[in-house]
Amino acid sequence: MTRRILGSSDLSVFPLCLGGNVFGWTASAVESEAVLDAYVTGGGNFVDTADAYSAWVDGNVGGESETIIGNWMTSRGNRADVIVATKVAKLRTRSGLSPANILxxxxxxxxxxxxxxxxLYYAHEDDEAVPLEEIVQAFDSLIRAGKVRAIGLSNFTPERVGAYVKVATANGWALPVAVQPHYNAVFRAEFESTMAQICVDHNMGVxxxxxxxxxxxxxxxxSAADLAGAARSGGAGMYASDQAWWVVALLREIAEAHDVSPATIALAWLRDRPAVTAPITSARVVDQVPALLRAAEFVLPDSDAQRLTERSAGL
Ligand SMILES: NC(=O)c1ccc[n+]([C@@H]2O[C@H](COP(=O)([O-])OP(=O)(O)OC[C@H]3O[C@@H](n4cnc5c(N)ncnc54)[C@H](OP(=O)(O)O)[C@@H]3O)[C@@H](O)[C@H]2O)c1
Known part of the structure; x- marks a missing residue:
């Protein structure tokens, strides 16, 4: 079975994490459960959510994604088989990283x-209004209480990840085992410039x-015209540039040559980048899941990876 150890933790994860921000948003509860079933049936065991998912949807309050995942684990009786990651800091009614809020x-x-x-419990974003010692100690106390197995950091700057590690080390508190950055084939520089090396240096999964x-x-x-009207037009549209469309064209070309989907190629490329453990991606419907699962074990030839790396250089 395809598994990778996440950083310095004892978490053994499928190298393609299933994202939960669609659960209660573009995927109904029924569709979400079907996606989760398809993912674990295909060998997956790593599910990512947050308390804030999916509060941006009209009528939602946040927590919908966690509830869907919880109901699914209860009904399938599979809690012990699933590695669940969730996050704190961005739910409007539970915002920030004060110790009281985290607990x-x-x-x-x-x-x-x-x-x-x-x-795996992530800080969803940094909170510089709270002394770092208080944040690190609060997460550590959750580990000591047995409520959390490992800590992760999302959307922290490299400097603040380094500072977190320093505080944890100095006090004997739990070290972060993973980071969750924004990183893909058309958004590379922010992670690759310094964070990737910090993750390697501190044995953190990505x-x-x-x-x-x-x-x-x-x-x-x-093309940009194809994005008009899509639920994801805002998110996908943020990358739109001539170079990004050239990357998409190359993904399609490589995918066709290997008779897989462009999504599989994009995810396999990312999976093999230095420091990366398990890319996170979501599926709105079951039909989208096979292309994602395929990326966990697809062997992307070095020559194709190299072409993609060159085509997306500077993004
Ligand atoms: N830490 C953070 O701040 C943060 C921020 C954002 C996301 N996340 C996490 O990362 C996960 C992934 O992000 P994301 O889902 O927003 O973006 P994404 O993984 O880049 O895109 C996923 C979307 O692509 C489409 N898709 C997936 N497979 C497909 C296929 N085979 N064929 C065609 N379309 C396909 C689906 O949307 P459509 O079908 O609707 O087009 C799907 O919801 C989230 O679920 C969440 O867990 C974390």
């Missing part, structure tokens, strides 16, 4: 997930989000 938010996530432990550029890298949009 209450964790309990609320546990309740929605229907479990008594979270495998689970890049927007691994498919909100659908752009699936090849289903060939």
């Amino acid at each position: 209450v938010a964790a309990d609320e996530s546990l309740a929605r997930l229907g479990t008594d432990y979270i495998d 689970a890049p989000y927007f691994a498919l550029g909100s659908g752009l890298l699936t090849g289903k949009y060939a």
